[in-house]
Amino acid sequence: MNVGVVGTGSMGSVHVGLLGAQVPGATVVATADPFAPGADYADGLELIADPAVEAVVIASPPETHEALVLACLDPGKRVLCEKPLADSVEACRRIAAADADGRLTMGFMRRRDSGYADLKRRLDAGEIGAPLAAHMVHRNAASPAWFTAEHVLTDSLVHEADVTRWLLGEEIARVTVHTVGDGLSGPQLVVLETASGRVVGVECFVNAGYGYDIRCEVVGESGTLELPRRPGAVAGFQQWFGEAYRRELQAWVDGEPGPTAFDGYAATAVCAAAVESRRAGRPVDVRM
Ligand code: ISE
Numbered sequence: 445m446n447v448g449v450v451g452t453g454s455m456g457s458v459h460v461g462l463l464g465a466q467v468p469g470a471t472v473v474a475t476a477d478p479f480a481p482g483a484d485y486a487d488g489l490e491l492i493a494d495p496a497v498e499a500v501v502i503a504s505p506p507e508t509h510e511a512l513v514l515a516c517l518d519p520g521k522r523v524l525c526e527k528p529l530a531d532s533v534e535a536c537r538r539i540a541a542a543d544a545d546g547r548l549t550m551g552f553m554r555r556r557d558s559g560y561a562d563l564k565r566r567l568d569a570g571e572i573g574a575p576l577a578a579h580m581v582h583r584n585a586a587s588p589a590w591f592t593a594e595h596v597l598t599d600s601l602v603h604e605a606d607v608t609r610w611l612l613g614e615e616i617a618r619v620t621v622h623t624v625g626d627g628l629s630g631p632q633l634v635v636l637e638t639a640s641g642r643v644v645g646v647e648c649f650v651n652a653g654y655g656y657d658i659r660c661e662v663v664g665e666s667g668t669l670e671l672p673r674r675p676g677a678v679a680g681f682q683q684w685f686g687e688a689y690r691r692e693l694q695a696w697v698d699g700e701p702g703p704t705a706f707d708g709y710a711a712t713a714v715c716a717a718a719v720e721s722r723r724a725g726r727p728v729d730v731r732m
Contacts, residue, residue: 445470445697448497450488450512451504452477455526458682459501462690470697473497477504488512492521499696502526503551506598510535517542524696526551528602529708533716533731536709543705549696550703552606552711556695557688559671563662564611572664575612578644580604581659583652585680593627596648597718601634604646605714606707608636611662615639616714618729621722634718637727656680 449460452475463470473496476485485491488508492500492515499522502512509530516523517539525548529536539548554560567575582600591599608616618637624630631649638644655677661670678684695702713732721728 446473446496446498447471447501447697448474448476448491448494448499449501449503450476450491451502451508451526452480452483453503454682456501456503458686458689459503459524459693462693463501466690467693467697470693489515492516497521499523501693506531510539513539513548514542517547520547522696523548524551524693525549525705525708527606527708528598528712528715529705530712531598533709533713536705536712537732540705540709546701546704548705548708550606550705550708550711551692552603552610552703552707553685553688553692554603554607555610555703556691557685560607560611560660560688563660563669563671566669567611567662567664572662572667572669575642575662575664577642577663578608578611579659579661579663580607580644580646581657582646582648583655583657584650585653585655587628587650591628591650593623593632593722594719596627596632596650597621597634597722598712598715600650601646601648601718602711602715604634604644604648605636605711606703607660608638608644609707609710609714610703611660612638612642612644614642615710615732616644616730618727619714619717619721620727621718623722627722632722635727636714656684658684 474484476488476491477483478486620635622633634646636644717728717730
């Protein structure tokens with residue numbers, strides 16, 4: 445499959461590296477990035493129009509996603525879109541509506557992580573009975589300079605929104621965010637309530653200093669299941685989820701079904717409710 449990659453910053457360069465060296469069946473035929481002198485195109489729309497490009501990875505900033513994704517879907521090119529799907533719930537809704545035949549795969553790589561996949565398999569096999577609640581931790585060693593307290597909710601929490609929907613198999617109905625201080629130098633605590641009344645607590649802390657750390661424990665009627673802990677400090681998500689990114693790309697190239705545009709839309713709706721909850725200081729219902 446001849447792939448074009450739009451956006452060659454921190455995430456896009458990981459995709460270019462993996463596609464070029466560790467994903468049989470894929471060839472990177474073009475890149476686009478207005479800030480990378482070595483890119484084939486400055487404008488992602490020109491890359492998408494290139495007849496040599498059969499499928500596209502979008503790893504540019506979220507506010508560029510809608511136009512790029514729609515330009516791919518129109519001529520029927522397959523897309524792997526990094527999270528979040530777009531920068532507003534409305535844009536995500538438009539994308540999901542335009543993708544009736546499922547050409548878009550969302551870059552929710554955690555679903556391809558062996559620890560998460562095993563947890564999901566054991567949960568679905570009924571090992572702990574019906575799930576009742578979950579506890580999650582999302583820590584980054586340091587946040588990028590452009591990150592705000594709201595990016596913690598739209599860019600980081602989006603993973604837990606997706607993982608919650610995927611693991612528990614139902615929608616998130618209501619979100620409450622507790623922030624003390626600036627929301628960057630300390631943790632934000634988020635409570636997700638599902639449609640059937642399960643509760644998920646998430647600590648999102650993007651300047652934890654000691655390293656990257658992801659935790660997830662699901663509490664069921666007869667026990668608990670937990671992601672395996674990693675010994676020693678891990679620098680960042682590129683290291684923690686490196687193998688998950690590789691599997692995500694291989695599955696996409698092989699045409700396996702993955703998270704959809706609707707999944708991207710639903711996760712962004714949860715994040716929008718979180719942003720509103722943080723601003724208003726009260727629980728907010730998820731509107732889809
Ligand atoms: C980043 O964009 C990611 O996707 C990482 O997985 C996440 O840990 C980080 O907080 C995000 O900013």
